Amino acid sequence: MHLEDMRRNYAARSLDTADLNADPFTQFDHWMREAIETQVLEPNAMALATTDAAGGPALRTVLLKAFDERGLVFYTNYESAKARDIGANPRVALMFTWLPLERQVVITGRAAKISAAESLKYFLSRPRDSQIGAWASRQSEVITTRSLLETKFAEMKAKFQRGDIPLPDHWGGFRVTPESFEFWQGRPCRMHDRFSYRLQPAGDWIIRRLMP
Numbered sequence: 001m002h003l004e005d006m007r008r009n010y011a012a013r014s015l016d017t018a019d020l021n022a023d024p025f026t027q028f029d030h031w032m033r034e035a036i037e038t039q040v041l042e043p044n045a046m047a048l049a050t051t052d053a054a055g056g057p058a059l060r061t062v063l064l065k066a067f068d069e070r071g072l073v074f075y076t077n078y079e080s081a082k083a084r085d086i087g088a089n090p091r092v093a094l095m096f097t098w099l100p101l102e103r104q105v106v107i108t109g110r111a112a113k114i115s116a117a118e119s120l121k122y123f124l125s126r127p128r129d130s131q132i133g134a135w136a137s138r139q140s141e142v143i144t145t146r147s148l149l150e151t152k153f154a155e156m157k158a159k160f161q162r163g164d165i166p167l168p169d170h171w172g173g174f175r176v177t178p179e180s181f182e183f184w185q186g187r188p189c190r191m192h193d194r195f196s197y198r199l200q201p202a203g204d205w206i207i208r209r210l211m212p
Helices: 024-037 081-088 116-125 128-136 146-159
Strands: 045-051 057-063 066-068 071-077 091-098 103-113 171-185 193-199 205-210
Touching (some): 024 066, 024 171, 045 071, 057 081, 071 116, 116 171
Antiparallel strands (some): 045 057, 066 071, 091 103, 103 171, 171 193
């Protein structure tokens, strides 16, 4: 294995000021649609970076389930490590990597819980076994064997074998309200195109080209 020899020259696309929409949400929507249309694997998968109360960083992948001008929404266990981190420091970063398109988007902002009504609406749209999984898993807690998790799942499945499954109090969504976007397009010779959008106090966005 020779990692130092692994390289790819990105040359499929370019990105210039004229290509950008003045609204970063519209620009993100455009790139997300392209990722979906070109069948990028899990185009809504995003890395979520948080820090705990002591400033310790953590990173994991979550799935974007909705976005509009208010922000980007994902769902999780409210007792999980990521939720505890957000409770200590709501400032987070998100990253989408769409390698087949030679693109990356990084978003920073603040995360906050969405309403129980919004969480319930999405929860009811999930497959039944996924709903049961939300009850069965005490996310981020240590277990000695997978069989304990499977036993808990079976217990919850038996408990909720009839009727609708209620929304757990410990499960729901977070909305990340963006303060910055960065759109990255791979280019030849590592001379990539990078543009940042930063939210201004008046509510408008300033766009700047960045060195690669």
